Amino acid sequence: MSTGKKTASYLILLFGALLVAFPFLWMLSTSLKTTQETGASPPRLLPASPQWQNYPEAWSTAKKISGDTVTFTVYFRNSLIVAAAVTLGVLVTSILAAYAFANMHFRGRGVLFILFLSTMMIPFEVTLVPNIKTILSLGWHNTFLALMVPWMANVFSIFILRQFFKNIPHDYFEAAQIDGCGHWRYLWQIATPMAAPALVTITIFTFLGSWNAFLWPLLVTDAPRMRVVQVGLHILMSEESTNYNTLMAASAIVIIPVVVLYLILQRKFIEGVSGAGLKG
């Protein structure tokens, strides 16, 4: 390829990357401005001197608003608990179901697998109102159970893991059986470690999905102590008195942990998504 063409490609890509990255930079810049600076017209690109105290302020602003002791500490704790439990739940239910579909022969296997797969086609809007009714009738409103349990099974994860388990040569299982190892031990001690790449992908995307979830927590919780980060952030925004520098600091607080995780594990993130695309 000619150098000119290559330079043009670089320039286009660089311009695009700047556009894509700009909102993040604007968020960081705004989060370090004074309130006067955020109201300046035309806006300055950078703050005169960075106002780092905006971050601790954003962290505890929720306290002032709701008049109780709830801050981002509670939001983070709640989100971490929920995301960790949901991820663990998805891993356990998926490993078990995927193993049964991949390695066991039983009546109705084909039909059940199709049935499992077909639940992927049900959009969440349809199940939204009935699921809220279920949560209410179980008395789970404002509980961790409401935030976790409905998300602890995931068909796509079962599908990916089944692929992995199917690709393990059957000789492994036969050798394990000769050594007196049954399905249970074989599954956890041999098959599961061999599916590690798939488990990492599932962990990343389940955790991320749970961390970024907004609509469901908004609908099944309303007590301040039960707020997850996304809901807490929204509460901050809906308050008239919140300034944009505080709000951008709060957004950064919610975004930064995910970005750091993404930068460390980016190959896994991207492989996971590409795999999903190729599988259809």
Add this chain to the structure above:
Amino acid sequence: MSRGTDNQHKAVAAAGWLWTKSRPYRYLAPAAILLSAFAIYPLFHALHMSLHSHRGRFVHLENYKTLVTETEFWRSLGVSVWYVVGTVPITLILGFLIANLLFQRLRALGLFRTIYFLPYVTSTVAAAMVWRWIFSPNSHGLANTVFQWLGVDAQRWYYEPTGVFILLGEALGIHVPGWAGGPSLALVCVMIFSIWHTLGFDIVIFLAGLSAIPREMYEAAEVDGANGWQRMRSITFPLLTPTLFFLAIISTIRSFQTFNQIYIMTPTANRAATQNLTMLIFHRYYENPDYGVATAVACALFLIILALTAVQIKVLGPKVHY
């Protein structure tokens, strides 16, 4: 005595047999119970609710009739369709172009890919707030500042319920009739956000599709003297069609389901301008103790998504590898 132990043996053997036979079902049980309770049961529950009044009386298709006679339903459907039309093709084209640029064995491929994919992993709530700040309708808003530099009037952005074609017509001095107004400027703000947010996903999927095309095909074409455009037209396009189709369908389905960014980026006062079907379900749920209509909207949406999925399976089915 011996008969007793014999029976005991039989019972133990039977229990053992049952235990072994039921093993697969026990492995499936946790996932199956959860899916039944929170996916399959609520689907039928929704169908049931959509056919009943809130007192539990069977009302046939009354809720659906109410729905189709309401202008709000049609307007929301219109917003959903505009949203798909305004985001999916643009994101696909941009994604395709950028993926192809990235695929030329450029040195910084990894770095560019990391940046382009970044928005996709960030929370829509937090990121939509940043964009709301960019589209601030005041003079200190970034979008308005850029418009000022360009010599264009300041806009009300997410507060603007008027169609963009009407606004464009006004700016150019052309009268555009109301029916041709297009999506509201408020909705266009959300569309811009969504293109930014999902572009990286399309790029990554296209890159995966591109790397699955055997290199030899390009080399052979080059030997035969095919130029860049010819290689694109006879190798890249045809071999990338399944990828393109997969992305088009999945993006359309996701666009129909959009909620977070619309909810965050639209002030209550301007809610009608961006209310799609998902928002309509949400508002009906909150405002109306009669969930029949809310679930009727949900079931209508389900039918649309089901139809799209059916198209996907029909066209793409043979090419999906299990």
